[in-house]
Amino acid sequence: MVASSCxxxxxxxxxxxxxxxxxxxxxxxxASDRRxxxxxxxxAVPDSLVARLIExxxxxxxxxxxxxxxxxxxxxxxxxxxxxxxxxxxxxSALGVSRAASA
Numbered sequence: 001m002v003a004s005s006c007x008x009x010x011x012x013x014x015x016x017x018x019x020x021x022x023x024x025x026x027x028x029x030x031a032s033d034r035r036x037x038x039x040x041x042x043x044a045v046p047d048s049l050v051a052r053l054i055e056x057x058x059x060x061x062x063x064x065x066x067x068x069x070x071x072x073x074x075x076x077x078x079x080x081x082x083x084x085x086x087x088x089x090x091x092x093s094a095l096g097v098s099r100a101a102s103a
Contacts, residue, residue, distance in 0.1 A: 006060050006061050007059070007060045008056075008060045012056070012060075015056075016053070016056050016057070016060075017094055019049060019052060019053040019056070020053065020091065020094035020095050020096075021094065021095070021096060022045065022049060023039075023041055023045055023049060023050055023053055023075065023095060024039065024041075024094070024095030024096040024097050025042065025045070025096065026042030026044060026045070027039045027040060027041050027042050027045075027095065027096075027097050028040045028097060029092070029095075029097040030074070032092070034085050034088075035078055035079050035080065035084075035085060035088065036076065036077070036078040036079075036088075037076070037077050037078070037088065037091065037092050037095075037097075038074055038075070038076045039074065039075045039076075039077075039095055039097055040072070040073050040074055041073045041074070041075055042073075043073065047068075047070050050068050050070075050075060051068065054066045054068060054075075061087065063079060063080070063081070063084055063087075064077055064078070064079060064084075064087070064088075064091070065077070065078040065079065065080070066078075077091050077092075
């Protein structure tokens with residue numbers, strides 16, 4: 001699913017999806033609810049790739065709240081409105097991480 005406000009063309013969208021998949025590879029979903037996902041990104045993923053993913057996402061879908069903490073390797077993606085929850089779910093799917101870690 002692509003948010004209606006997304007400004008990426010087809011090629012840019014494919015490239016962003018590839019970045020999401022690469023960032024999510026080996027990652028772990030450590031917190032999840034309807035409006036927020038926190039992913040621990042694998043150490044093998046370059047910080048520069050996460051930074052590029054965030055840069056592109058902020059430019060095309062500014063409603064996402066994205067934070068990256070390189071020290072903890074945690075990427076947080078959140079939305080504030082109910083009508084944005086489906087877009088957040090699509091991001092979770094693109095990352096390929098679907099279950100929160102066991103406590």
